[in-house]
Amino acid sequence: MTDVAAQSGNARSATPDPMAWDSRARRVVMIYLPLACFIVILLFPFYWMTITSFKPNAELLNYKEHNPFWITSPTLAHVKHLLFDTDYPRWLKTTMLVAIGSTVLSLFASTLAAYAIERLRFRGSPYVGLGIYLAYLVPPSILFIPLATVIVQFGLFDSPLALVLVYPTFLVPFCTWLLIGYFKSIPYELEECALVDGATRLQILWRITLPLAVPGLISAGIFSFTLSWNEFIYALAFIQSGANKTVPVAILTELITGDVYQWGALMAGSLLGSLPVALFYSLFVDYYVSSLTGAVKE
Amino acid sequence: MSVTTLPSRTLALRQQGWIARVFDYKPFLIVMCLTPAIGLLLVFLTYPLGLGIWLAFTDTTIGQRGIYIGLENFQYLLKDQLWWNAVFYSIFYTAVATFGKFALGFWLALLLNNHFPFKSLVRAIVLLPWIVPTVLSALAFWWIYDPQFSIISYLLVDVLHLRSTNVDFLGSPWPARFSLIAANIWRGIPFVAISLLAGLQTISPSLYEAAMLDGATAWQRFRYITFPMMMPILAIVMTFSIIFTFTDFQLVYAITRGGPVNSTHLLATLAFQRGIAGGELGEGAAIAVSMIPFLVFATLFSYFGLARRKWQQGEAND
Numbered sequence: 001m002t003d004v005a006a007q008s009g010n011a012r013s014a015t016p017d018p019m020a021w022d023s024r025a026r027r028v029v030m031i032y033l034p035l036a037c038f039i040v041i042l043l044f045p046f047y048w049m050t051i052t053s054f055k056p057n058a059e060l061l062n063y064k065e066h067n068p069f070w071i072t073s074p075t076l077a078h079v080k081h082l083l084f085d086t087d088y089p090r091w092l093k094t095t096m097l098v099a100i101g102s103t104v105l106s107l108f109a110s111t112l113a114a115y116a117i118e119r120l121r122f123r124g125s126p127y128v129g130l131g132i133y134l135a136y137l138v139p140p141s142i143l144f145i146p147l148a149t150v151i152v153q154f155g156l157f158d159s160p161l162a163l164v165l166v167y168p169t170f171l172v173p174f175c176t177w178l179l180i181g182y183f184k185s186i187p188y189e190l191e192e193c194a195l196v197d198g199a200t201r202l203q204i205l206w207r208i209t210l211p212l213a214v215p216g217l218i219s220a221g222i223f224s225f226t227l228s229w230n231e232f233i234y235a236l237a238f239i240q241s242g243a244n245k246t247v248p249v250a251i252l253t254e255l256i257t258g259d260v261y262q263w264g265a266l267m268a269g270s271l272l273g274s275l276p277v278a279l280f281y282s283l284f285v286d287y288y289v290s291s292l293t294g295a296v297k298e
Numbered sequence: 299m300s301v302t303t304l305p306s307r308t309l310a311l312r313q314q315g316w317i318a319r320v321f322d323y324k325p326f327l328i329v330m331c332l333t334p335a336i337g338l339l340l341v342f343l344t345y346p347l348g349l350g351i352w353l354a355f356t357d358t359t360i361g362q363r364g365i366y367i368g369l370e371n372f373q374y375l376l377k378d379q380l381w382w383n384a385v386f387y388s389i390f391y392t393a394v395a396t397f398g399k400f401a402l403g404f405w406l407a408l409l410l411n412n413h414f415p416f417k418s419l420v421r422a423i424v425l426l427p428w429i430v431p432t433v434l435s436a437l438a439f440w441w442i443y444d445p446q447f448s449i450i451s452y453l454l455v456d457v458l459h460l461r462s463t464n465v466d467f468l469g470s471p472w473p474a475r476f477s478l479i480a481a482n483i484w485r486g487i488p489f490v491a492i493s494l495l496a497g498l499q500t501i502s503p504s505l506y507e508a509a510m511l512d513g514a515t516a517w518q519r520f521r522y523i524t525f526p527m528m529m530p531i532l533a534i535v536m537t538f539s540i541i542f543t544f545t546d547f548q549l550v551y552a553i554t555r556g557g558p559v560n561s562t563h564l565l566a567t568l569a570f571q572r573g574i575a576g577g578e579l580g581e582g583a584a585i586a587v588s589m590i591p592f593l594v595f596a597t598l599f600s601y602f603g604l605a606r607r608k609w610q611q612g613e614a615n616d
Contacts, residue, residue, distance in 0.1 A: 113336070139593070172335050236570075282422065
């Protein structure tokens with residue numbers, strides 16, 4: 001693998017760099033070569049996923065006659081099988097609805113909470129903020145068993161609604177902290193002016209603070225959407241029937257049948273399941289990076 | 299909208315009547331604003347956390363309310379070789395994967411901190427493994443680790459002629475353990491790199507200039523400027539990384555499900571196997587609860603990392 005990386009590294013690093021302050025060869029060895037290795041290794045599984053999805057089975061399982069790194073006769077058979085012979089479209093729809101539902105719910109809850117903690121300032125508001133932050137440190141792995149019994153008590157077992165209600169437990173802490181940071185950056189004077197002019201608190205939140213916090217809301221929204229799309233353990237534990245599963249769970253539990261793995265279909269499913277988040281992410285990549293780093297800096 | 303025009307506003311207030319006044323009453327507003335978030339967290343986080351600890355002391359199974367049995371679950375676990383294996387592998391997995399992620403992630407962050415063409419594109423690409431659903435990339439790794447058609451084996455055997463037989467990635471305990479760790483490192487590098495890159499960019503270039511004037515070598519600049527300045531953010535990112543690696547579930551469940559012969563069970567996958575798949579909710583909860591001491595340790599680590607940060611950089615730090 002590193003050998004492939006090295007080869008493409010040489011190809012890449014041939015581009016001249018006018019900003020070089022050091023000898024060019026040194027720069028190539030110290031920066032471009034390792035960077036190219038990193039990129040090749042980080043992207044290789046995606047390349048492999050993509051190429052497997054479009055390979056006919058004959059090529060897929062015969063490395064002697066076909067170069068495994070390329071496709072000679074690409075086929076859509078795996079994708080077709082996935083879309084028409086399985087419940088895949090339905091899983092996609094469920095996942096989409098769950099992700100959107102939990103994102104909207106978390107944004108609503110965390111905007112209000114962040115506003116109350118940062119702007120309504122009351123005695124003990126820092127402790128409420130700390131409490132919400134601590135909630136982020138509780139991983140789903142220690143919660144899923146008791147949560148499963150709670151879900152059963154509420155009669156929500158096997159319902160996507162359960163996921164919409166449960167995902168905010170890890171989304172709300174993150175979004176609240178992100179939004180507190182954004183609200184902090186909005187000058188308080190603006191709100192004071194509005195207060196003097198007689199606006200109510202809710203009007204201030206709706207007409208002044210929120211429009212100014214749109215970048216923060218977008219960051220929080222993207223982050224929530226990707227996290228809910230990717231969530232696995234709750235979806236695995238709370239959903240039983242094949243039709244209600246989310247994409248990650250369904251691919252793992254419904255598409256693997258018997259001992260012979262349908263690698264083409266599996267990889268096509270993985271690719272299609274990754275595409276929505278990848279597209280969404282590429283549209284808002286700056287917001288995403290800022291939310292990730294902003295939260296860490298906070 | 300025109301919140302500044304006074305007459306129309308007072309009119310609006312009169313029309314809204316007592317509802318508007320209630321919503322402007324601060325304590326009421328605070329309660330209203332906090333209710334959705336706190337409510338969700340209390341019902342679906344705090345309550346289950348408490349319930350989980352209670353379940354760990356009962357013999358609850360699926361469909362049957364358990365009774366209090368004291369420490370019996372934990373006593374059973376202490377005698378259970380599988381639990382000890384899971385503890386060992388959880389710690390080993392966390393230690394090796396965290397080390398790998400931070401060594402490589404820090405390196406990548408340093409590389410990305412240079413000037414080069416298409417910088418923002420490269421940064422966007424680097425994050426891909428992090429945003430794609432873990433289970434789906436884990437499936438790709440499963441396929442890469444396939445005993446017969448592994449692409450790595452193909453490279454080693456047919457292209458480079460370094461080996462004569464295919465690598466058995468997931469068939470025996472130690473190779474399987476390291477294969478999972480490699481996949482975890484692959485997934486974790488982007489997060490570490492991008493977070494540390496944010497930290498690197500906050501270090502003032504004047505420090506490096508001063509050091510260069512004093513004749514510091516590249517290594518000395520890294521050792522005495524970059525590293526100490528990065529300590530606080532390293533501590534935070536590492537805490538998160540440790541917590542989420544230790545409680546990892548998806549990767550192992552997707553690739554090996556704890557096999558071969560239970561050698562790659564993490565505490566989370568063991569808890570799932572016993573608690574949900576096996577129906578022994580009480581025992582599963584006990585396994586989950588046994589992760590808490592490690593998490594508390596990691597959180598304290600984070601707390602002291604934060605405290606150190608304030609001390610190091612003074613007040614003007616946000």
